[in-house]
Amino acid sequence: MRVGLLASFALLLAACAGRATRTSPPAALPALSVAEQAVADARQAERELALQQDSQWSLVGRIAVASGRNGGSGRLEWAQHGGRFEVSVSAPVTRQSWTLGGDDGGARLDGLEGGRRDGPDAAQLLREATGWDVPVPALAYWIRGARASGFGPARLDYGPDGRPVRIEQAGWTIDYRWPEPGDGVATGAESAVPLPSRIDARRGEARVKLVIDAWGVDG
Template sequence: MRALFIAFALLLVSGCAYRAQEAPPGSWQAQRATLAQLQDWQLSARLGIITPDERGSLSLFWRQDSDDYRMNLTNVVGSRVFDLSRRQGTIQLTDSEGRQHTAGNARDLVFRLTGWDLPVEQLAYWIKGLPGEADQVEYDADGRPQSLRAHGWQLSYLGYTRIDGLWLPSRLNLTHDTTTLRLAINQWELKP
């Protein structure tokens, strides 16, 4: 039964992503400044998590509002796994039983409570296809980030889609030590 669940979860992750699209040469480089200024956005996605101890498929809703955010993860039946938010510098996680936990670092808090290594702060940039200054980046034939190495993470951008004139990632894989994250973005919503 567990093998059937894993196969179903992986099918969901692979089947609900945008198709990769070609971009005009230089289009991503031209939009880099716009991506850096894009502070208010939200997305919904399927998130596959693979660790030595477990495999799972979750639904992810993420709303970014400048430095503040809300990340909500639910399982395949719609039950909350956790709700993580940052408001005015305070990071709070509400677990599946409704208990609230606070910390100064989101990555450490998630790892302490779930055992999952999620690079929450960096992911807010990487998920837009925006590498950091010190990140090692390789670009595809269209000039968009194809792979990225930073903070012990290896990212592969597997697809892009055009939303409101911007090329945004639709699928990406992240690996760090024994953790693999597979993200298939269903919907982007950009706010001016």
Template sequence: MRIILVVFTLLWLSGCAYKAEKAPAGSWLAQKNALAQLQQWQLSARLGIITSDERGSLSLFWRQNRNDYRMNLTNVVGKRVFDLSRQGRSVQLTDSDGQQHQAADARELVQRLTGWDLPVEQLSYWIKGLPGATDQVTYDEHGRPSTIKAHGWELRYLGYTQIEGLWLPSRLDLSHQDTKLRLAINQWELN
């Protein structure tokens, strides 16, 4: 009888411990878990870019499907600047002349062809307001990321909007050496 009571008590305590680890609704941990599980989404935005050589305003369309993505940048008159996509391990960039270029690293490919240093792979997380495991993060009064420092980049989240119960960034600034990016997201779609 004593063994049964000990086993029952241990099972009950392990059940309580499991429940205690579950993130309370509305907490940053619950938000972070939901963002990590968000594998399919798309957005449209305005992207301001400033480098030592140029400055401009572009339209950005991004569609993410698990680890694959398509990022399309067009200028103010709607002409393609470039179309960048990743499928599996292959990254392909189609430039404004329709020429296709391939590489294994999106950041290197974009920098080589445009001169812009864009943190493409990290951006798919940062754009959702999801810091990486080793990123330095400060949080706002609601527990959402306010700034992130990682990979030589500094991000400032300037606004959030609530979409389907998630707080997603609506405006953010990114800076790295002589590159500054300002992103104003017009529309989120979550699948």
């Protein structure tokens, strides 16, 4: 049964593989003085506090996932309502899709061969059903440029504008791109907190790349 699930998921992602977005981590991270680091850390703490208050948000974009020699990409929709989430990935060519949803009480996976699956942890459920390593609960934080609560200490590196260009946490390294004028990233409802346009998360052979086309902040 797991072979069928993996094949279905691989087909879904491979349908958009030709359009996968390739992003590279920064060639060299900027060196900050002790004083500059302290200022950047304080601003990041303010950012993360503001992001906690924006507990309802959504995005649409593209995801590219790789694990070892396998990989592909698809269309991504993510809706977050406090601790409750729903993540959908679809391939327009094959018209196949799956949805992963849940909250602190557990997770469910719908749309793959074999029917609905349930489990206590979203990342584990997805990994067992498909073989893909995607840190879903932590991504809910990392995707907005924040440290993930409950995942241990984190190291942050900042750019000249004080925004994080890299977060290292829970064995993952997450590199960031931020919108520039003309990028065309829609922010939806007005938000006082800048949000990333791309992230590249990696741990060992696992890769998760996200390109955000539009953010929605429902506050």
